[in-house]
Amino acid sequence: MKKLLLTLLFLLGIIACSKKQEPVVENKAEIQKLKVISTIFSTYDFTKEIGKEKTDVKLLLPPGVEAHSYEPTPRDIADINNADVFIYTSKEMEPWVEKLLSSISNKNLIIVDASKGIEMKEFDFEEHDDHENKEETHDEHTRGVDPHIWTDPLMAITIVENIYEGLISANVENKDYFEKNKVAYIEKLKELDGKFTDLISKSKKREIISGGHFVFGYLINRLELTYHSAYESFSPNAEPTPKQMQKLKEAIKEVGSKYVYFEELIDPKLAKLLSQELGMEMLLLHGAHNLSKEELEKGISYYDIMNQNIENLKLGLEYNENNNGN
């Protein structure tokens, strides 16, 4: 009996000790960190670049999940309700956001629309075509607004500014810290943009053959490149028609391209088909919507992704660093 009592006292001692230990320094530091939730990978990565150790940033998309068809789970909604800052890309990218925000009870939640101040556009693939085969009507082009604003480094700068505003609204004490990080990161985005300009000025070709959906519209439009795809939509779930496939194959022949680009996290069946049928080499053009589990574990950033995209585009566009404009 005495032994049992001693054991019991000992156990109670452990519980008491562990209880006492709970709210020590480590936890206080955790509490002070700004809790931020970001819907897609790019805005998540931008937020980490600005907030660094003063923020605890969570990516809403689970690893490897395709971004366009994602809908938040009840757990996600509870997490957003408990956060300090919630960042979404736009109503076009996350159509579920309006309904979600009306159900949020956390009155202190700072909500950031990353697309604020960005003029979103509707792109028409035909615009850059040679207009020879004009029998198609515009009714076939029901695409809507292009949500992929983050793939253009200059638009990414506006997104970064919007995120920064959100962070200081929630935590003005760290304004100087956030600002310093923001300014440094914007320099990196400008550097990326400079690399794209260099890529275009020293490349022989102007055409991109894609087996994926239309992700780089803003950048391609700004750099005056032509984009050929069988997908006449921004949605990665669309299926190309035989007529669209035929058109794409004709474009490939005309352009004389040896490379076909595919996108991340989506089965590249069209690119594979073209690779098998026409012997084209497949190259990744990463849209930075989300990362695979392996990529997340490696700690790959938006900056890494865009640098790799530039390297892959150098092949397809026949870049020559000794070219001085043509």
Ligand SMILES: [Zn+2]
């Ligand atoms: Zn997309």
